[in-house]
Amino acid sequence: MRDINIxxxxxxxxxxxxxxxxxxxxxxxxxxxxxxxIISGILxxxxxxxxxxxxxKSLLTDRVEKLISDKRVSVVIEVLGGVNxxxxxxxxxxxAGKTVVTANKEVLARHWQEFxxxxxxxxAGLYYEASVAGGIPIIKVLNQSMxxxxxxxxxxxxxxxxxxxxxxxxxxxxxxEEALEEAQKLGYAEPDPTADISGLDAMYKxxxxxxxxxxxxVPIDNIYREGLTHLTKEDIRYGKELGYTIKLLxxxxxxxxxxxxxxxxxxxxxxxxxxxxxxxxxxxxxxGDRVGNLMLYGRGAGDMPxxxxxxxxxxxxxxxxxxxxYTTFANRDKSLSMVEFNDNWYxxxxxxxxxxxxxxxLSSIAGIFGKFGVSIESVIQKGHGADTAxxxxxxxxxxxxxxxxxxxxxxxxxDITKVENIIRVEV
Amino acid sequence: MRDINIxxxxxxxxxxxxxxxxxxxxxxxxxxxxxxxIISGILxxxxxxxxxxxxxKSLLTDRVEKLISDKRVSVVIEVLGGVNxxxxxxxxxxxAGKTVVTANKEVLARHWQEFxxxxxxxxAGLYYEASVAGGIPIIKVLNQSMxxxxxxxxxxxxxxxxxxxxxxxxxxxxxxEEALEEAQKLGYAEPDPTADISGLDAMYKxxxxxxxxxxxxVPIDNIYREGLTHLTKEDIRYGKELGYTIKLLxxxxxxxxxxxxxxxxxxxxxxxxxxxxxxxxxxxxxxGDRVGNLMLYGRGAGDMPxxxxxxxxxxxxxxxxxxxxYTTFANRDKSLSMVEFNDNWYxxxxxxxxxxxxxxxLSSIAGIFGKFGVSIESVIQKGHGADTAxxxxxxxxxxxxxxxxxxxxxxxxxDITKVENIIRVEV
Numbered sequence: 001m002r003d004i005n006i007x008x009x010x011x012x013x014x015x016x017x018x019x020x021x022x023x024x025x026x027x028x029x030x031x032x033x034x035x036x037x038i039i040s041g042i043l044x045x046x047x048x049x050x051x052x053x054x055x056x057k058s059l060l061t062d063r064v065e066k067l068i069s070d071k072r073v074s075v076v077i078e079v080l081g082g083v084n085x086x087x088x089x090x091x092x093x094x095x096a097g098k099t100v101v102t103a104n105k106e107v108l109a110r111h112w113q114e115f116x117x118x119x120x121x122x123x124a125g126l127y128y129e130a131s132v133a134g135g136i137p138i139i140k141v142l143n144q145s146m147x148x149x150x151x152x153x154x155x156x157x158x159x160x161x162x163x164x165x166x167x168x169x170x171x172x173x174x175x176x177e178e179a180l181e182e183a184q185k186l187g188y189a190e191p192d193p194t195a196d197i198s199g200l201d202a203m204y205k206x207x208x209x210x211x212x213x214x215x216x217x218v219p220i221d222n223i224y225r226e227g228l229t230h231l232t233k234e235d236i237r238y239g240k241e242l243g244y245t246i247k248l249l250x251x252x253x254x255x256x257x258x259x260x261x262x263x264x265x266x267x268x269x270x271x272x273x274x275x276x277x278x279x280x281x282x283x284x285x286x287x288g289d290r291v292g293n294l295m296l297y298g299r300g301a302g303d304m305p306x307x308x309x310x311x312x313x314x315x316x317x318x319x320x321x322x323x324x325x326y327t328t329f330a331n332r333d334k335s336l337s338m339v340e341f342n343d344n345w346y347x348x349x350x351x352x353x354x355x356x357x358x359x360x361x362l363s364s365i366a367g368i369f370g371k372f373g374v375s376i377e378s379v380i381q382k383g384h385g386a387d388t389a390x391x392x393x394x395x396x397x398x399x400x401x402x403x404x405x406x407x408x409x410x411x412x413x414x415d416i417t418k419v420e421n422i423i424r425v426e427v
Numbered sequence: 428m429r430d431i432n433i434x435x436x437x438x439x440x441x442x443x444x445x446x447x448x449x450x451x452x453x454x455x456x457x458x459x460x461x462x463x464x465i466i467s468g469i470l471x472x473x474x475x476x477x478x479x480x481x482x483x484k485s486l487l488t489d490r491v492e493k494l495i496s497d498k499r500v501s502v503v504i505e506v507l508g509g510v511n512x513x514x515x516x517x518x519x520x521x522x523a524g525k526t527v528v529t530a531n532k533e534v535l536a537r538h539w540q541e542f543x544x545x546x547x548x549x550x551a552g553l554y555y556e557a558s559v560a561g562g563i564p565i566i567k568v569l570n571q572s573m574x575x576x577x578x579x580x581x582x583x584x585x586x587x588x589x590x591x592x593x594x595x596x597x598x599x600x601x602x603x604e605e606a607l608e609e610a611q612k613l614g615y616a617e618p619d620p621t622a623d624i625s626g627l628d629a630m631y632k633x634x635x636x637x638x639x640x641x642x643x644x645v646p647i648d649n650i651y652r653e654g655l656t657h658l659t660k661e662d663i664r665y666g667k668e669l670g671y672t673i674k675l676l677x678x679x680x681x682x683x684x685x686x687x688x689x690x691x692x693x694x695x696x697x698x699x700x701x702x703x704x705x706x707x708x709x710x711x712x713x714x715g716d717r718v719g720n721l722m723l724y725g726r727g728a729g730d731m732p733x734x735x736x737x738x739x740x741x742x743x744x745x746x747x748x749x750x751x752x753y754t755t756f757a758n759r760d761k762s763l764s765m766v767e768f769n770d771n772w773y774x775x776x777x778x779x780x781x782x783x784x785x786x787x788x789l790s791s792i793a794g795i796f797g798k799f800g801v802s803i804e805s806v807i808q809k810g811h812g813a814d815t816a817x818x819x820x821x822x823x824x825x826x827x828x829x830x831x832x833x834x835x836x837x838x839x840x841x842d843i844t845k846v847e848n849i850i851r852v853e854v
Contacts, residue, residue: 137572145564
């Protein structure tokens with residue numbers, strides 16, 4: 001039996017979950033892997049705060065140096081979240097030769113390169129399965145099962161909060177505000193939901209996933225991002241009529257050396273496997289040149305699924321003698337330096353507008369779309385006979401810039417009251 | 428750059444696929460992993476046979492000893508299929524200290540223990556990702572991502588041939604024979620389809636998967652098996668009316684130390700994620716005490732997806748210096764020796780029977796079910812007014828033995844013409 005001493009940085013929801021699994025599944029884990037995990041210390045901001053978890057108070061400290069200088073500690077579990085002070089503490093640990101297991105997508109997406117170099121210098125390991133999609137083992141699958149593949153596409157539902165909200169908006173026909181409030185009440189959304197509903201959280205995760213998938217760094221600055229606050233139940237209902245389900249998708253595609261990466265609400269066909277991913281569940285679709293389509297589906301958040309991934313990393317790290325288990329982007333494909341990012345990609349578009357109900361309006365609008373090379377798949381008109389009517393266009397695959405051009409010209413027409421909403425359609 | 432010399436045992440469809448990937452993705456693989464794979468020799472039965480693949484004839488040999496004694500060779504890829512001579516050749520390779528990567532589910536399910544011991548003795552590695560579900564990385568996920576979990580259930584569609592046939596029977600309302608012929612014409616079924624349609628292939632795979640999931644050996648002799656030749660388009664159509672989709676499921680459940688494992692056709696609710704797995708696709712559902720529900724979906728057969736898994740194993744083996752990457756069942760949970768197998772499990776049942784159209788028949792049958800403690804969820808009667816009528820019962824969860832008892836008593840009734848078919852319903 002090997003004793004492995006661990007320091008925890010943070011004791012929130014995820015940290016408590018890790019403690020719970022290590023205690024409840026202790027015998028099972030030590031029987032299977034001949035390892036006994038010993039918590040040597042836990043970094044918290046306030047030692048005297050009341051906590052739901054039953055914990056030996058002598059383990060708690062507010063001094064990171066105490067844990068870093070503890071020679072027994074070989075692995076640090078970082079579940080602080082956010083960039084500060086997580087970045088500094090992770091670097092301290094790596095430089096001290098301690099392997100880091102983190103669930104922190106933001107700090108990893110922003111400072112991966114720096115961590116990678118610190119780990120390489122000291123020989124420590126850096127593990128981050130829990131940073132993307134909770135209990136779904138997407139990091140290991142990308143790193144250790146797709147080696148023979150050139151991956152051309154990765155597409156996922158990787159934010160449980162927004163998927164819960166969108167499922168509720170779609171199935172119970174609720175407004176965004178109402179669905180958000182409900183999600184907050186049930187603990188699916190934070191009191192400050194910004195990072196989720198603005199797509200930031202999904203952007204961090206997409207940066208990590210696509211960097212691994214493409215063997216080339218996909219920085220967050222190169223990811224287009226659009227949140228979901230502008231979605232209305234009307235749009236979602238009209239989309240449903242047309243056979244679509246609404247999702248917040250994180251999409252990255254690679255064609256030669258050109259990468260596009262984007263997070264935004266998307267309509268997808270209701271028979272697409274991702275359309276069936278409801279509530280707080282996550283799923284990731286991969287397309288590889290050898291493996292074809294592959295999908296992983298599971299619980300993308302919560303203390304137990306995320307804890308499952310953290311402890312998996314922990315055991316893998318120990319089996320690798322706490323060394324780095326795989327190289328990362330920094331020394332992979334030679335074509336790395338030649339990557340270009342594209343922000344004028346193709347997709348379908350759902351466009352809802354209010355127009356004056358005059359004869360000839362549809363024809364004029366269709367003419368403008370045609371001029372910009374945008375081909376229309378379907379049009380629905382609602383409310384004919386009143387002063388104004390609603391027109392909904394769904395386009396075939398079109399370029400972002402062509403749509404922008406067409407919409408700005410349409411906006412100048414006298415008969416247009418308002419272009420109400422534009423939602424991409426993944427085709 | 429490291430040179431790794433490989434011997435291939437077999438050059439059929441899968442073997443040729445491996446050669447193709449190694450040649451077409453050669454630069455990508457060596458750039459990423461600093462490894463050059465060199466094929467040192469290929470074992471075939473007939474050196475002079477015409478082959479579709481362009482191959483250096485000097486690599487071919489019909490003498491296994493030549494490859495085993497080749498000191499340059501550190502890894503053997505075994506794609507012969509079947510037990511003989513694969514078993515003997517794998518053992519020869521392992522005893523000679525050569526790591527074996529195999530796609531051969533039958534030989535692994537039957538002789539795993541023996542291979543494990545030979546590998547342990549010589550220090551060679553044994554890798555078998557390709558043996559289950561083609562390109563889906565289910566073996567790595569079970570071994571390397573579920574360590575923190577006690578897995579209670581694994582359920583999958585793990586035979587592409589039968590799923591193709593059942594999709595066709597269900598969606599195009601074809602008879603079994605017709606759907607089989609079509610699958611054969613399109614290359615989805617072998618000229619001799621026995622191993623697939625009898626459930627043997629799925630049984631081997633379930634034995635491997637459930638052994639890893641439960642950390643306890645699940646021998647094929649302890650797996651109940653039923654093929655799909657008795658399914659008719661009538662049953663499938665009636666099932667659809669009731670909201671079910673037909674699948675050949677491989678199911679294993681563990682409760683305490685009691686395991687049940689079974690391969691048989693099953694109706695599942697049409698909104699179950701597995702119901703959407705069509706044609707030759709595979710999917711595996713896992714339930715773990717920490718991770719919750721997890722599903723992997725992808726292409727379960729074919730030269731490219733299976734080749735993708737073989738080459739992934741190959742690279743992993745090289746990164747592990749061709750050593751065993753993980754322990755297997757033989758030295759895992761201490762509770763191993765205490766496992767019991769249960770063959771009297773619970774499920775729902777769909778029972779179709781032809782009866783004489785006399786008043787009181789339904790009441791008598793319902794009485795017999797009641798006597799055996801079987802509760803009825805729904806009954807449909809078809810063809811009332813003719814001499815005979817069709818009755819379809821769907822039961823709530825009931826024990827296998829209770830159903831057997833009830834059916835044998837029902838069969839003795841004067842008014843029963845025939846119990847036409849019994850199909851389990853997974854609830």
